[in-house]
Amino acid sequence: MKFKTLLMTCVTMQLVLTSHLNAQLKAGPYVVKNSEEFESPKKHLVSDPIPYGNDGIIQVNRRGLKSISFQKFSNDLKFEKENTIDLEGKFNDRVNYQSFIKFKNKTYLLAREVFRDEEVEGITALEFSPKNLDFVGTAKNLFKSSDKVQMSRFSIGFAPYGVPVYGTPADMGGYDLKISEDKTKFLYTYSLVNKERNDKINKEVIGMQVFDENLVKLWGDDFEMPYTEAKMDNIGFILSDDGIVYLMAKVYEGDTPKEGKDKKKPNYHFEILVYSKGKKAPKIIKIKLDNYFPTEAWVYENASHDIDITGFYSKASNKPVDGAYMIKLDVETGTFTKVKGGYYEIPTDIIKSFTSEREKRKLDKQADKDEDNDIGISNLEINEIYMMDDGSTKIVAEQYLVQVTYYYDMNCKCMRTKYDTYADDIFVMSISADGKLEWTKKIPKAQHANGAYGAGISINTMKVGSDIHIFYIDNIKNLNLSVNEAPKRHEDRRGGFLTGVTITSKGDVKKYSLGEIETYDTNFYIREFVDGGRNNLISTERRKKRNILFSVEVVK
Secondary structure (H helix, E strand, C coil), X not given: CHHHHHHCCCCCCEEECCCCCCCXXXXXXXXXXXXXXXXXXXXXXXXXXXXXXXXXXXXXXXXXXXXXXXXXXXXXXXEEEEEEEECCCCCCCCEEEEEEEECCCCEEEEEEXXXXXXXXXXXXXXXXXXXXXXXXXXXXXXXXXXXXECCCCCCCCCCCCCCCCCCCCCCCCCEEEEECCCCCEEEEEEEECCCCCCCCCCCCEXXXXXXXXXXXXXXXXXXXXXXXXXXXXXXXXXXXXXXCEEEEEEEECCCCCCCCCCCCCCCEEEEEEEECCCCCCCEEEEECCCCCEECCCEEEECCCCCEEEEEEEECCXXXXXXXXXXXXXXCCCCEEEEEEEEEEECCHHHHHCCCCHHHHHHHHHHHHHCCCCCCCECCEEEEEEEECCCCCEEEEEEEEEEEEEEEXXXXXXEEEEEXXXXXXXXXXXXXXXXXXXXXXXXXXXXXXXXCCCCCCCCCEEEEECCEEEEEEEECHHHCCCCCCCCCCCEECCCCCEEEEEEECCCCCEEEEXXXXXXXXXXXXXXXXXXXXXXXXXXXXXXXXXXEEEEEEEECC
16 A cells, blocks of 8 residues: 555645736645746747856747847746847858757857858857847857768667757757766767668768867867678767767677677677777777677766766566666776676566556466566666665666558558557666665656657656656546556646656655646647756747747745
8 A cells, every 4th residue: 555655646736827828736745837928929839948157038039040039038037138130141041940949158159050162061169149139240160071971860879868958859960969967068970971871781881070169179180980881880979078988889799780690699799888088999898798689778977976877677588678788887997897796677567567357367467478477668768877875876768669550551452551650657766875776666647649759748848856756648537546547648748647656765756737738728749948057947839820828846
């Protein structure tokens, strides 16, 4: 009964509405606030707001690179002033908007610039002054590529801990941006057009350009990968505070992914390629997890400036996730060590919780067929990793799946593709400072969206003190589930209620309702909210030609 008691809702909700839709919703430690309605200039696209701590919030509205409007709000979401800037003459004609990026002390508008005569391209930056709501000086080209750039983005399988990127568009035109943990440096990476079309022959050439927040170039060059594209999959990059680049790759033992496939032994391993100033060849650190199959890897810099890797593993090929692993790199020696054994299996009773009796019977049958009597968790992906003040690590993960269906359409007499996105149960794991699994918690939910993304599903998270907070849109019937009940399905864009979940350092779980989505009278895509820098998440939501700035705050 204890677990059930923890999930019982302790809600005292107060709703205040005015004629200007200026509202507050309160439940437990959470308050949802919104501004009055406001308009953006005609033909200007509403982008993410940028928080500036005690100096308030700046809403960005853009019309490509023709003009950009800035609207200043106080932290209590009161409108203060605005300014619209004509960008004519600040960029050449071959520039495409990318994003506003806020560093520790500077903010820039970054854009992709094409130099047609030279058949190359690069990134150009224009400084923004939040105090004046205006740009500073003229645009500065940061670098030019040595050849044509591949237009597709890198497939990012991990992300650096705690790096906010405001207003980053879905398509960055072949470029990928990473910011150091201390927010004083940044890295641009891009892949040059292949020299060979055969992946068994071609070795990818990647441009890496590192700058400080004053746009001073620290180092940069083109780097040919040590293996062919058939043998190596680039997972992604991070940039450490001291300006070193860590590239994580999945490297196959044979020359192709098919060679040496075995159900009990992986035919691949992970490698960290370490790139630094003045060195053309990387230092390579090979990472092998015994005979386990790593399914995911997050690389991040911890508070001691060490490089850690955390991910999930399976005990056999094509099996669900069995648990998590944690390892620490020793860059000087080119080795790694597992943290207290390195493996943290997810308990069976946690996996079986919040499932129906029918699902439990299916899981039991699955366990009976497995030689290790395991059941595992399908489609489990890390959403965020938090390093806590007590030295513990909190892993927040979600069951996330994009299902692709091909079918024949009788109307057009052609094949079509259908996408369905599922965002289901949340799992949170706590690993202590001395490397022991403290607890694992499961938070039940079941979300579905038509399409390959679904802006109204999945989760957003933040750390405040020693607590983790998780937010998502849910079916109202899931508020008071018992441990023996399975969650009801929530369909994207069909109402639902905003849920806030508090998980304490001891693993106590409390769930709160923050009201029906219809209350907010807008889309309220909680997954798209950005870190407001004041124990809050913020977003500007738009519906029916109306803009409303929202803030979801944690208060004590």
